[in-house]
Amino acid sequence: MQIIDNIPEFKRDPLVVLLLGFITCGLYLIYWNLQAAKVFNALNGREILSPVVAVFAGCIWPVNMYFFFIIGRDGLPALDQRLGIPERDQSILLMLLGFFFPMIAAMIVQSEINKLYN
Amino acid sequence: MESRREIVAITALLLFLLMPLVILLFDPGADHLQSSQSFCPFKMLTGLPCPGCGMVKSMVSLYRGAWMESLEFHLFGPVLVLFFTSTLVVKIVGLIRKKDFPCRWLYNPRVAWSVAIILGIWHLTRLVSFILTHNLEQILKESIWS
Numbered sequence: 001m002q003i004i005d006n007i008p009e010f011k012r013d014p015l016v017v018l019l020l021g022f023i024t025c026g027l028y029l030i031y032w033n034l035q036a037a038k039v040f041n042a043l044n045g046r047e048i049l050s051p052v053v054a055v056f057a058g059c060i061w062p063v064n065m066y067f068f069f070i071i072g073r074d075g076l077p078a079l080d081q082r083l084g085i086p087e088r089d090q091s092i093l094l095m096l097l098g099f100f101f102p103m104i105a106a107m108i109v110q111s112e113i114n115k116l117y118n
Numbered sequence: 119m120e121s122r123r124e125i126v127a128i129t130a131l132l133l134f135l136l137m138p139l140v141i142l143l144f145d146p147g148a149d150h151l152q153s154s155q156s157f158c159p160f161k162m163l164t165g166l167p168c169p170g171c172g173m174v175k176s177m178v179s180l181y182r183g184a185w186m187e188s189l190e191f192h193l194f195g196p197v198l199v200l201f202f203t204s205t206l207v208v209k210i211v212g213l214i215r216k217k218d219f220p221c222r223w224l225y226n227p228r229v230a231w232s233v234a235i236i237l238g239i240w241h242l243t244r245l246v247s248f249i250l251t252h253n254l255e256q257i258l259k260e261s262i263w264s
Contacts, residue, residue: 051225052225062134063130100159
């Protein structure tokens with residue numbers, strides 16, 4: 001994995017995240033969570049997401065809700081700050097999506113992560 | 119800010135640990151749980167289990183004292199109950215004493231990858247075994263399309 005300005009590069013097509021999530025029967029989400037946690041921890045400059053929790057968030061309720069809540073509350077605002085755009089709190093939306101459709105929540109977060117590398 | 123994050127974590131842990139007790143309260147034999155449609159969105163769509171499928175059943179069995187049944191439903195059920203209970207205790211004590219007890223292994227990438235690999239291998243084995251022992255009709259019966 002490449003490191004760009006201390007942030008690991010994790011650029012994927014959001015549609016690929018959704019498709020791989022389905023094709024691998026959810027296994028890809030475990031890998032995706034680990035990589036996303038790495039990016040958000042680097043963005044925050046501290047460990048907001050434990051990698052062990054990220055693994056379990058790939059498959060277990062309500063750990064996935066917690067994972068996406070923290071991404072929405074601490075992760076994405078740090079990303080917005082980095083991009084120089086107004087910070088948004090998407091914690092509730094992501095938490096609910098994480099509960100009902102974790103693959104869709106991952107797609108949304110991936111599209112936000114991709115903005116870092118544009 | 120930090121204590122708010124801890125409260126969110128404690129709430130999630132409590133939800134996880136208490137949910138099977140609530141199920142047992144309304145369905146002591148857990149018969150409905152065994153026969154009803156899974157709430158897992160992936161299983162509802164495909165009929166195939168996701169890596170977390172069987173976790174609630176595993177925990178319910180564990181709370182009923184059926185250890186082997188619990189392990190059959192999900193290998194990580196008893197492990198997770200132990201892991202989350204200890205994390206909950208550490209977090210509550212930390213919140214009360216306003217002191218941070220760092221669980222370093224929680225942030226160790228090697229531990230995370232080891233857990234991910236074990237979970238992955240176990241899930242693949244379960245998936246292959248599920249496909250080999252079920253025909254298409256039986257798989258679809260597990261989904262919402264039957």
